[in-house]
Amino acid sequence: MVKTVRLPEVIMMMKNAQIPNLLGLTGCAILVSMSISSCGVIPGTTVKRIPPGYVGLKVQMYGSNRGVQNATISTGKVWYNGYSEEIIVFPDHVQYYILSAARDEGSPIDESISFGVGGTSVNADISLSYFFNTNQIKDFYGKYLKDPDEFKATLVRSELRNCFNQEAAGLRPEDIVGTKQRELLTSVQNCLNQKFVGVGVEFDSIGFVSKPRFDSAIEAQMTARFQAEQQAIAAQAQLQVAQAEAERQLAKAQADAEAARISASTVNPMTIRLRELELQEKMIQKWNGVLPLYQGGVAPFPSFDPKPATSANN
Numbered sequence: 001m002v003k004t005v006r007l008p009e010v011i012m013m014m015k016n017a018q019i020p021n022l023l024g025l026t027g028c029a030i031l032v033s034m035s036i037s038s039c040g041v042i043p044g045t046t047v048k049r050i051p052p053g054y055v056g057l058k059v060q061m062y063g064s065n066r067g068v069q070n071a072t073i074s075t076g077k078v079w080y081n082g083y084s085e086e087i088i089v090f091p092d093h094v095q096y097y098i099l100s101a102a103r104d105e106g107s108p109i110d111e112s113i114s115f116g117v118g119g120t121s122v123n124a125d126i127s128l129s130y131f132f133n134t135n136q137i138k139d140f141y142g143k144y145l146k147d148p149d150e151f152k153a154t155l156v157r158s159e160l161r162n163c164f165n166q167e168a169a170g171l172r173p174e175d176i177v178g179t180k181q182r183e184l185l186t187s188v189q190n191c192l193n194q195k196f197v198g199v200g201v202e203f204d205s206i207g208f209v210s211k212p213r214f215d216s217a218i219e220a221q222m223t224a225r226f227q228a229e230q231q232a233i234a235a236q237a238q239l240q241v242a243q244a245e246a247e248r249q250l251a252k253a254q255a256d257a258e259a260a261r262i263s264a265s266t267v268n269p270m271t272i273r274l275r276e277l278e279l280q281e282k283m284i285q286k287w288n289g290v291l292p293l294y295q296g297g298v299a300p301f302p303s304f305d306p307k308p309a310t311s312a313n314n
Contacts, residue, residue, distance in 0.1 A: 046082035050075050050089055055134050057088045057141055068138045088147050090137050097152055099160070100125040100209060111157060115164035118172040120218050125209035126160065130192075136200025143199055151201075160206075163191035173218050177211060 050056045056073035062084045101112040114123045167187040176184055185206050192203045
């Protein structure tokens with residue numbers, strides 16, 4: 001195996017060997033030639049492997065062409081000049097990041113976010129996901145000069161906190177644990193995307209890992225207010241039930257009165273006669289064919305005659 005010797009090492013070897021200045025150039029040429037292997041490897045040549053799901057960005061560190069190169073490098077091994085070039089590796093897939101106070105989740109240090117809301121401070125564990133647009137990695141690195149890990153450890157956390165402070169300014173503590181929580185998270189996500197839209201970083205989701213934490217006095221006030229609101233809601237519901245029942249009873253009474261009125265207005269001799277015939281028909285249906293016996297003979301079958309019986313004298 002041939003060991004590659006870089007130019008700074010050559011110079012250091014010359015100094016340590018205390019080669020006379022007269023032979024400096026010759027010694028340097030000999031050492032450089034010794035560092036070239038039989039395979040033709042150029043001193044300082046370095047190889048870097050870019051794994052699947054990642055891309056590389058070549059950065060020229062010195063010379064008139066120093067700066068970020070235009071083209072990104074796809075998966076595979078990359079040979080480059082370790083003296084003057086550097087390869088920055090970026091992920092080509094979604095990144096997940098949890099900023100938590102817990103030491104066993106996300107980071108061994110407290111990375112939770114604290115921001116102001118309603119004149120007090122709230123602390124929260126935040127989860128988020130984002131990805132790099134590989135077509136704009138050159139723009140990103142050219143502006144921030146940070147690799148993905150440095151970006152996550154510095155810019156993501158600081159800008160996330162700034163966006164929370166900005167978007168939660170007009171809210172109350174109970175708003176961010178209630179109906180306006182989703183609205184706040186959406187606003188923060190839009191805020192972050194606006195900050196990084198020009199360099200190809202897009203935030204896909206933001207959420208609270210757990211319930212945001214307030215000062216104990218604020219927590220007590222929120223709990224008391226929540227209980228009062230729930231009691232008011234329950235009382236309002238009971239009132240609505242009572243009102244609905246009263247309206248139902250009133251409607252029933254009005255319907256019964258209207259039915260009685262209609263029934264009374266339709267009573268006439270024809271109606272009475274019809275009722276008599278209906279009753280007589282029911283009696284006939286229930287009759288067993290046997291007439292009741294009276295002393296002296298069989299009683300006649302009863303009948304209903306609306307006309308009163310006339311006396312024999314008439």
